[in-house]
Amino acid sequence: MKQTLLYFAQRMFGDEVRIRLRPSYFPFTEPSAEMDVSCNICGGAGCNLCKHTGWVEILGCGMVDPNVLDNCGIDSTKYSGFAFGLGIERMTMLKYRTNDIRLYFENDVRFLQQFKSATR
Secondary structure, three states: OHHHHHHHHHHHHOOOOOEEEEEEOOOOEEEEEEEEEEOOOOOOOOOOOOOOOOEEEEEEEEEEOHHHHHHOOOOOOOOOOEEEEEOHHHHHHHHOOOOOHHHHOOOOHHHHHHHOOOOO
């Protein structure tokens, strides 16, 4: 799971990104963790986005509890899996180096127009 998430983070933010997993609790997964990525806004030096820590939480993850698989009719002695859920706003902030999440919710067309697809 960790290698898959590292690969995802590197493809999303570049090969220099670092990740860390912090123990957490989520229903139906054990063990569970929250994943942080190194802040690419400040380069890890500390800014408002990362609350001066150098890290930004982007997702929760965990190994699927075998009882969940069994209850779905999947043989947990043969199969395993992991699950994750990510905060799309935080991902977008880091991808496009936006330092204030409120900009995504104000519906200011001038801000939103910078994200138009190049294919249009």
